């Protein structure tokens with residue numbers, strides 16, 4: 324198993340059995356036994372030593388229900404002085420909110436990575452702790468000048484945390500179908516499209532996130548270029564001109580040529596979607612992940 328390339332940052336791509344054993348608090352001999360049994364994939368160096376790709380280590384830890392005690396040994400985010408290994412998912416929203424309120428970017432990154440390592444799905448991480456914590460930030464601070472500052476800072480922290488999460492997702496197979504998408508025209512919100520990219524990547528797609536405020540013509544151009552099986556578009560606020568938006572969606576659906584167009588976001592609720600078997604309204608990131616998995620699975624339309 325590969326891990327995503329870690330562009331522009333120092334990276335740990337492989338670890339020794341000893342290091343992984345220390346990181347997850349088991350004996351080196353247990354670890355070597357698991358590699359011998361094939362439960363954990365190891366490669367051999369030119370000198371014959373075992374080495375384990377960090378992506379494979381992450382997969383193994385999640386599947387085996389183990390916990391990473393020292394994430395920094397695997398090059399994963401770690402909060403200053405604390406480990407989240409003992410925490411459970413029920414308090415995730417509160418902990419993320421505390422990190423967002425106190426400018427704790429490292430805490431937030433560490434929390435999101437630990438949740439994933441402990442088995443939480445990216446869809447759940449987006450729909451529950453991140454969405455709920457941001458909802459609370461919005462309620463707590465409303466939109467005075469200070470509130471806007473906090474919302475921008477909280478958004479940036481969540482971007483960093485999702486970026487960290489994307490680094491440890493399994494890389495898609497070489498023949499993976501492509502998915503792409505972005506925020507609708509005029510959309511300032513950057514997180515929904517990044518969330519969609521994250522969950523669709525975990526579902527086995529090669530993804531291209533075009534980001535917020537993506538004009539329909541740019542999406543059309545990208546569709547021509549990448550020939551994706553799946554396109555998402557996020558409406559956090561209703562479009563200013565709904566009729567134009569629906570015409571745009573119909574053009575995207577036509578251009579897809581057998582692929583699927585997923586429309587989501589708070590602002591898409593009242594939007595009359597063009598009738599087309601290619602167009603789907605999906606409300607949450609967990610549902611989007613399930614939909615994408617259906618497409619990318621063998622026998623799916625992907």
Ligand code: B12
Nearest residue numbers: 450454457458461474512513515555557587588589605611
């Ligand atoms: C951060 C933030 C900002 C930042 C955005 C920074 C950025 N570049 O992203 C800034 C400061 C710029 C901002 C500005 C404004 N904001 Co603001 N903002 C927020 C805040 C706190 C978080 C938004 C966010 O990113 N949430 C995380 C996302 C991912 O959650 P979500 O949108 O709920 O999405 C979930 C689902 O809908 C779904 N989903 C979303 N998209 C998609 C797409 C697909 C394909 C699928 C399948 C699913 C899906 O999955 C997500 C995860 O579960 C919210 C509070 C809140 N309740 O969300 C207010 C909030 C959205 N803002 C609000 C307002 C009023 C504004 C302003 C009008 C303020 C002003 N007076 O200027 C402006 C308008 C900006 C504009 N032009 O649209 C209101 C909206 C009220 C309403 N009913 O419309 C909110 C709800 C705050 C509040 N309680 O009043 N905001």
